[in-house]
């Protein structure tokens with residue numbers, strides 16, 4: 801539900817901006833707090849790019865920390881109904897609330913192997929993937945090296961972020 805024009809975004813003070821954009825990177829208000837100082841944003845692409853630049857500029861440990869702010873797909877918080885509103889919708893859109901017992905135990909097992917190997921959770925943009933693509937992606941990405949996988953995870957965070965921002969900011973048609 802897009803409701804804010806970029807001109808209105810540019811008028812938000814830092815507190816309001818963090819309130820509105822504090823979860824575009826899951827559980828990471830710091831990202832919103834950091835990019836606020838780059839306003840005015842010319843358009844929604846500029847806002848997206850500023851967040852992407854912030855994520856890219858983080859050192860390896862910072863990127864890992866951002867990934868660690870994400871809940872497991874169909875994990876403990878999902879089972880307990882304790883995900884953020886955004887994550888709840890996203891996981892639902894991928895069909896992760898409709899897994900069979902077998903699929904759930906496969907996903908739980910792969911998530912666990914992934915965390916043991918890399919030290920952070922598997923992150924993928926659930927709105928752009930259905931459950932089969934998520935299970936395949938997880939199996940494939942388990943074969944990666946740590947640095948490669950940190951970068952893959954951050955690219956997924958950017959996709960999640962772009963879609964969340966599209967729900968908040970109207971994108972003006974370019975004439």
Ligand SMILES: NC(=O)N[C@H]1NC(=O)NC1=O
Pocket residue numbers: 826870871872873886887890891921922923924925926927960
């Ligand atoms: N672990 C993980 O990928 N979580 C996320 N993915 C997504 O689209 N929303 C999330 O919370």
